[in-house]
Amino acid sequence: MFDLDLWREIFQSINMNRTRSLLSGFTVAFAILLFAILFGIANGLQNTFQEAFGTDANNSIVIFPGTTSKAHKGLQVGRRIQFTNEDREFILDKFEDKVQFITSKVNRSVTASFKGEKNNYELRGVYPEYMFIENNVIKEGRYINHNDLDNNAKVVVIGRTVEEDLFFKETAIGKYINLSGIQYKIVGVFTDDEGDSEESVIYMPITTTQFVYGNNDFVDLMHLTYNPEMSSDEAMAFGNSIKNSLKDKFDVARSDQRAIRMWNMAEGTKQVDIMTTSLTFIILIIGFGTLIAGIVGISNIMIFIVKERTKEIGIRKALGASPRSIVSIILIESIIITAIAGYIGLLIGVGVLELVGPSLKEYFITNPGVSNSLVVGATITLIIAGTIAGYLPAKKASQIKPIVALRND
Amino acid sequence: MLKINQLHKSYPIGDSSLHVLKGIDLSVEEGEMVAIMGSSGSGKSTLLNIIGMLDEADSGEYILDGLPIKNLTEKKAAVYRNKFLGFIFQSFNLINYKNALENVALPLYYQGMKRKERQEKAMFHLEKVGLADWAKHLPKELSGGQNQRVAIARALAANPKLLLADEPTGALDTTTSYEIMAFIQQLNDEGKTILMVTHEEDIANMCKRIVRLRDGVIMEDKKVEQVRAEQYV
Known part of the structure; x- marks a missing residue:
């Protein structure tokens, strides 16, 4: 069926009837063009949503202690809950398989100085895993490691802004920075693409922070990321079970909403997911509609073509063309026109997105574009569409009786 | 070569039907050159179409080269047409976007012949009708007589047992008609069986x-x- 001669026949026919082929290709090209642009815009909207959540891991859960609002097990209302180092181990023990990274955190505000330059920054006592939760990138040097924690090392990692403020472009690595009267060695500088406020931060091993600021094992909050393979529903259930086991551990009533508080990214993620799904759904319906319009268009034109070529088909049949070879000619012509025209439409669509994309940022559309998998999918769809569009006309053509076709006009 | 017994054919026209062929008996031997004559509506074209397997009889027997032609599937009819029959039409029926050579090669394409062989063979037949120099020309660039010669070359290309001509000179002036007839006679002299519908006595x-x-x-x-x-030429 796919011999070279057949292709030669088809290309000759397309080539000899250029206007006709162009016209029939136009509908499909236009349909795919619209589809690509719509799809790109939808992608752009999605990107905007995702960007709104920053580059922090979007599978984060933050747990804060609070004050009890209900009496429970003989304990009074208004009791303050205090997390300690042990609580991190407690969560890890209990939910190890669901936790990706976990860190306890101590937050302080410090005045940092170096050679007369002075400024206030946020100090965070953390575990090394925090780097992955915040998606920080080390610009120079290294991050805090477990060795630092074990030795209560007096080392810090500073944000890019801190380096710029205090060190004026000279490298900060290996220098000593003064935080509230104590000297710490700077081992690394990091960047965070969330911007200045996240780069005006100093990280310190949590054990050092606890030792210097109170000599205890108190923790202000815990920050973890859950296994990214969990769905948002699973993640919300997971968050609740952490909350419940902590409530039990601290003898807090399960119904107490204030004692242990939680901020679970999964809630936001779920809303974005719903939004994204409905958006994709709408786009798919519109896209499918345009595609069907394209198919109907090309089918129409193919029927017209068959009518126009009735005589030719009759001649071919009289000369010994089998019905099958007639079907092949019409069908493959339809597929070729659809595929080529569709591809041109797709290319133009992608081109338009590339060209106009950057200027659409103010309309909540970020980086509109179509993925490679969509291009492949669209190509397959086009071939199927061409087959559908060509089938009826081809069938019709194969049923032409040569005697009718050859009757003298 | 060809044997027809009690062939009947009628066409429905509205509610009634028109009985076109009312029991035809005909037999043609190899090497004959037969003219089928009659006024319009006499059934001569219908008879030729049935012989050409372009139409099917209602009843009766039709045997071509020992093969009974009855209840053929479309596919089989296509194979038989390709193998046994060559058609020459009044209006030439060439494919207008193909040049002379490609038109002549078309039946060979449907025989599954290789492109190179096909073109050589088509060229040979074009030479035979004296149009080798016109091989790359489209039908619209050729005169009526030349077009009919291309059509004859096409009919001959597949080396059919029987040539069927439906008013082959109907669209041509007298001189050209005689030229074409001289050519057809020459084919008959070479042994081709020819069946022709015409309404011109000469x-x-x-x-x-x-x-x-x-x-x-x-x-x-x-x-x-x-x-x-x-x-007369």
Whole structure:
């Protein structure tokens, strides 16, 4: 069926009837063009949503202690809950398989100085895993490691802004920075693409922070990321079970909403997911509609073509063309026109997105574009569409009786 | 070569039906050159279409080269047409976007012949009808007589047992008609069996046998002294 001669026949026919082929290709090209642009815009909207959540891991859960609002097990209302180092181990023990990274955190505000330059920054006592939760990138040097924690090392990692403020472009690595009267060695500088406020931060091993600021094992909050393979529903259930086991551990009533508080990214993620799904759904319906319009268009034109070529088909049949070879000619012509025209439409669509994309940022559309998998999918769809569009006309053509076709006009 | 027994054919026209062929008996031997004559509506074209397997009889027997032609599938009819028959039409019926060579090669394409072989063979037949120099020309660039010669080359290309011609000179002026007839006579001299529908007496007299139809029956079937066409050219 796919011999070279057949292709030669088809290309000759397309080539000899250029206007006709162009016209029939136009509908499909236009349909795919619209589809690509719509799809790109939808992608752009999605990107905007995702960007709104920053580059922090979007599978984060933050747990804060609070004050009890209900009496429970003989304990009074208004009791303050205090997390300690042990609580991190407690969560890890209990939910190890669901936790990706976990860190306890101590937050302080410090005045940092170096050679007369002075400024206030946020100090965070953390575990090394925090780097992955915040998606920080080390610009120079290294991050805090477990060795630092074990030795209560007096080392810090500073944000890019801190380096710029205090060190004026000279490298900060290996220098000593003064935080509230104590000297710490700077081992690394990091960047965070969330911007200045996240780069005006100093990280310190949590054990050092606890030792210097109170000599205890108190923790202000815990920050973890859950296994990214969990769905948002699973993640919300997971968050609740952490909350419940902590409530039990601290003898807090399960119904107490204030004692242990939680901020679970999964809630936001779920809303974005719903939004994204409905958006994709709408786009798919519109896209499918345009595609069907394209198919109907090309089918129409193919029927017209068959009518126009009735005589030719009759001649071919009289000369010994089998019905099958007639079907092949019409069908493959339809597929070729659809595929080529569709591809041109797709290319133009992608081109338009590339060209106009950057200027659409103010309309909540970020980086509109179509993925490679969509291009492949669209190509397959086009071939199927061409087959559908060509089938009826081809069938019709194969049923032409040569005697009718050859009757003298 | 060809044998027809009690062939009937009618066409529905509105509620009634038109009985076109009312029991035709005809047999043609190899090497004959037969003209089928009759006024319009006599059934001569219908008979030719049935012989050409472009149409099917309601009842009766049709045997071509020992093969009974009955209840053919479309596919089989296509194979038989390709193998046994060559058609020459009044309006040439060439494919307008193909040049002369490609038109002649088309039946060979449907035989599954290789492109190179096909083109060589088509060229040979074009030479035979004297149009080798016009091989790359489209039908619209050729005269009526030339087009009919291309059509004859096409009919001959697949080396058919039987040539069927439906008013082959109907669209041509007298001189060109005689040229074409001279050519067809030459083919017959070489041994091709030819069956031709015409309503022109002078053309019919250039055949070897005339079958006259009227109202769906054979009125007369006689051998004639062939008038050679060369003398008029």
